[in-house]
Structures are given as C-alpha cells and as structure tokens.
Amino acid sequence: MNMEPITTAIRTVPLEHYVFLSFTLFCIGIAGVLFRRNTIIILMCLELMFNSVNLLLAAFSSHHSDPSGQVFVFFIMLVAAAEVTVGLAILVMMKRNVDSIDVNQLNRLKW
C-alpha cells in the first residue's frame, strides 16, 4: 500500500490554505442563500456550506492525525442527508400548495 505520493500533499499544503478555501466556499453558500429566490438553489447552497465545513473538519483531522474529526464529518453527512430529505419534501409540498418554489411567496412566514 504505497500511498506516499498522495499523502505528501498533506505536508506540502499548509493548513491555512484549507481554511481559506473552506471559508470561501462557505461565504459563496451564504451569498447564494441571500442572492437567489429559487428554493432548490437555496437548498443546494446549504449543501455547499455543509461541505465547506466538512472539508475544514477533514483537513484539521488529517493534519492533527485524529480520526475523530472524520467520524464527525461522517455524522454531518448523515444529518445533511436527513435534512435534504425533509427540505425537498417541504419543497414538494410548497410547489403543490402555492404552485411556486419562489421563497418570496412564503413571506408570511416572516411575520
């Protein structure tokens, strides 16, 4: 099992760059949630934010040689799968009731 050429990348890429990358992805996700009105795209931006956090956890876990962080990423994936199931079910119900997936149609929820 010769994984040396791949695993040398861990030591050559500094941890800061993983932090910068995942922060950039997270902020793109936040800007997308604020930017779009399509509920499906908002859900996808949520997935993007989940993944940036997962990447950060995995990077810290690998850099500090602790498998607990990767187990936590695994749990976040489980929760994200459950969340997207319920979210898409809500979207289906919203499409069926107001015949639109525009979030501005649901602005009464703000009250």
Next chain:
Amino acid sequence: MQYVFYLFALISIASALFVVSARSPVNSVIALIICFLSIAGHYVLLNAQFLAMVHVIVYTGAIMVLFLFVIMLFNLNTASEPRKTLGTRIAAVVSGGLLLLTLLAAVRVGMETIPAQVGYDGSVGLVRSVGMALFNEFLLPFEVSSVLFLSAMIGAMVLAKKDAPSNLPRPYTGNTVKGAQPPTMGTSRTAE
C-alpha cells in the same frame, strides 16, 4: 503534488460560483456535482479515503440525484426565475464578501495559536482507523443517527403525501388492463 490542491480548489470555487449564478436549476445541480467531486479529490489528497468514498456515494450519488428527481418530476427547470431586486442582490454579495473578509482577518491572527502538527500518521483516514473510532467511541451517536434517519424518512413521507381527505378512501376503479402495465402507487394500494 501541491499543485493538484490548487487545481481542485480552483475547480471547487469556480463551480460553487456557477451554482449561485446559473439561471437554470439543472445547470446548478451539475455544477454542484462538479464541486462535490473536487471536494472528494480534496479528501483523497488529505488521505481521508473513507470520507472520499462516502462523500461520492452519499452526496453525488444520492443527494444530487434526489435534487435532479425533484426538478424533473415537478418540471422546475424554468430559467425564468423572478430575480431579487438589484439592491438586495448587491447587499447579498456585499454581506457574503464582508463575512469572508472578517473570517479571513480573524484566522490570520488566530492561526498562530494552533498547536503545531504532531507526528504524522499515514493511516488516520483509512477505513480501519475511522471504523475503529466510529464503533468504539462513537457507537451511541451512530445508533442515534439511525433513529434520526427513521424520523426524517417518516417526516418526508408525511410532508410530501397528498393531503386531500376527500380522495383518501378511493373507490376501487376496476383496472381492466391489470398485469399489462406495472401498477402505479395509487392503484396498487386500492387494489389490495
């Protein structure tokens, strides 16, 4: 070897920007799949092979297919989505950028306090070590997450079910060509 990291980072950020800016939802889904695949590449570079596999299977294989199914079944692929006002859009981009700026500025100071990297262990992301951690220390959360899945599944079915009480006890409409075509969900329930 580190250039692969920057290549993957470029792909992830570019496709993430495309997810936000694409007009059609299907294009967004495809861009998000590309983004997830590049993140799986990051996991491989981090030697987190178990996570890379689970990520490809769960996200690219299950979640994004679920998105595509919803888009396809409800015919949501309309590019003429009403856009937010120009002020709201500018405010969204500015607030996202400001948050990024704040986080980066905080990290530039805070990264110096992170303890130095301890001895590198090449086997930390393999299935063996992650599985040992998962089924020893984290056995109870693992079992609880199955309850979470069950409740999410029931909740999704309850939410997405058509709640029209008038046609719930649907009378049996004689299906004359039964057997010639696969029964749909509604007919198979009433037929039995």
